[in-house]
Amino acid sequence: MLTNYKNTSTERFLRYVQIDTQSDPNSSSQPSTLKQKDLSKVLVQELIEMGVKDAHLDEFGYVYATIPSNSAKNVPVICFCSHVDTSPDCSGAGVKPIIHPNYQGHDIVLPDDHSQILKLTEHPDLAYQYGNDIITASGTTLLGADNKAGVAEIMDAAYHLVNNPDIAHGTIKILFTPDEEIGRGTAAVDLQKLGADFGYTIDGETLGSLEDETFSADGVKITIHGVSQHPGFAKGRMESALKIAADIVANLPKDSLSPETTEGMEGFIHPVGISGMVETATIEFIIRDFSEEKLHAHEAKLKEIMEGVLANYPHSKAIFEVFEQYRNMKEVLDKTPQVTAYALEAIQRSGIEAKQMSIRGGTDGSRLSFMGLPCPNIFAGEHAFHGKHEWVSVQDMEKATKTIINLCKIWEEKTQ
Template sequence: MSSVLTKFLRYVAIDTQSDPFSTSFPSTEKQRDLSNLLVVELQEMGISDAHLDAFGYVYATIPATSTKADVPVICFCSHVDTSPDVTGTNVKPLVHSNWQGEDLVLPDDPAQVIRLSEHPDLAGQLGNDIVTASGTTLLGADNKAGVAEIMAAAEFLMKHPEIPHGNIRILFTPDEEVGRGTEHVDIEKLGAVFGYTVDGETVGTLENETFSADGATIQIQGVSTHPGFGKGKLENALKIASDIIAALPKDRLSPETTDEKEGFIHPVHLEGGQDQARIDFILRDFTTIGLRQKNEWLKKTMEQVLLRYPGSTATIQTTEQYRNMKEILDKNPEVVTHAMEAMQRVGLNAQLRSIRGGTDGSRLSFMGLPCPNIFAGEHAFHSRLEWVSVQDMEKAVEVLVELAKVWEEHA
């Protein structure tokens, strides 16, 4: 069994699901279970400075082997938490060896079937070994595939000091899935000049562009009275909220009707009663101007709905979440070109892609660490149909090792 697969199977068995409603950091203490294990394993490799800080971040350094003094310090980063969307408790990973195109029926819930017709990236996996969960949980390849790949690359580099490279910093973050993965990263302590998150999808892809993202909250104050005497008086805040949601376009501006470079307005949470209600939205676009337009559209929709409820009021508050990392990466082209070169060297047809989402790299880039996203091989993430190819994970390890060499050679 390959080193990266052994590590991956061990890591996915540890429940690290994050919690978007928690006020603690990390949002769940169980994320530390994996982080503590990673520190132990790094130290066993001979990486003596590996440690877990008070916020649940793992920091470590693969020491330089190059005789050059000016090799830039790079960072490899992945997140340990898994999505709150599907349970990560009692994950039972299954390895489907030498896959030949058949449907993958997940045994703990046979209604969960991974079909080639529905997962086109499987077309390139004939003869490979596919890892899935058993049908009742997610797998956790997002992002434990990336964690395992960084760990396997670190192990390889520590065993082969003859490979010249500069200092390589390792960063494992909690709470990426709930948008807080970089909240307490100490950039000065990290000490890297450039970084790479290992959290992408298809083998051979490098993502240099993300959504720009805002959150928006509408707070509604209705008119409450006894429903038995409500005629002409009652203005139900929940109905107002429902009308606002119902006014969203049915054929555009939603996740289910957009792709490629199209953005959206997406309600993610509704709570309240007849007196007060609250709707939480996420706004996504590839430009800040596009985000601003979506916020204005949502505000106007809210105001138009309120015209039917003269006694009620509502406010909208928008919060910046992250911005398109391409703004930073375009100013630091070598961080992208070196990664593309590393992929080509290991026989991949390197491709640049945009992410319809965000990564820790989005925020790290604006914190001073230009940080594109390298493929990890994860597919159908945030679902019970999540899968990853062993061969893709092994290829990601090769890319990370080669990337360390590329930076040293160009120094």
């Protein structure tokens, strides 16, 4: 167990969430919004003030920092990573964080919109928070626990390591990324400059969770070329691309293969955008599953549906394009089992039951793993993210910080 430990994660978190860092999927700049750098500049200054001398922000919005080794051993270099941006799905401007002390199972009514109520029946993970202090926003914005909880926990751990040199550890790298929420969190990361051997994202949900498996993900774009005619003279001639697109969506399975009908290890086909006119229309999909074989099977199913619909429109055609997005990081992590094993031990050493889990989604760690930095995902304690009911507990953040510190100790201890 850790001694001489003074937690700073809550104080940091309450400050960080008040800085608007929402990313923008419609922007082509890097980072997608300059305001993400507002938090990153604060983080660099705080790291420098605590003695992390090389902390800096690059032009692409990445924060890099190093806590030098204090061990005589040749310990592998490990990195801790979180993202500074918040989701475009809900406003992150003017966040007013509120601490609700000593939760006892009651409804939490958010003060700026009394229709926003956190109920135990709707948020079952609250059942594990009795006696804890719950942090929410005020009801008009998201909170930003995804992923400012992780940012605060990494900063807290760095502060503790710098101020407790008796804790032996190898070289520790810190990486804060922009634009994770729009799928571009690793777009311009410099892994050579980072110089880490293994990594951990601190971006998970449930206390004690260690996620070493993600969806594999592709995007599909169907471009439909119909037949346009003057509507007054269209009988037997017009084949509307919009109607073809609508028919394709309408022919998707109703009781399976969709986000709203799947859970656990089940994948899905999900239309995320449709646009166009009579002559040309497009549908965009995301395809998800845990195995690449099933991913391709879902794509074949979608193509079969498209071709079945087109059979009713003999003069129209469609282009079916597949775009690889990310792959299940487990195939990389299974080659370096100690990365996951040490994380599980660190969680247990922090007095928490470790839970090895899969993510119905992706993380920066998924992409980093395939870029050469094996990188599972450790819990940050965030819940109900991307919406006004987002919450985190003070105690879960403190335990995440302790897990990070214990993980640094374990890597040093295990090195011969």
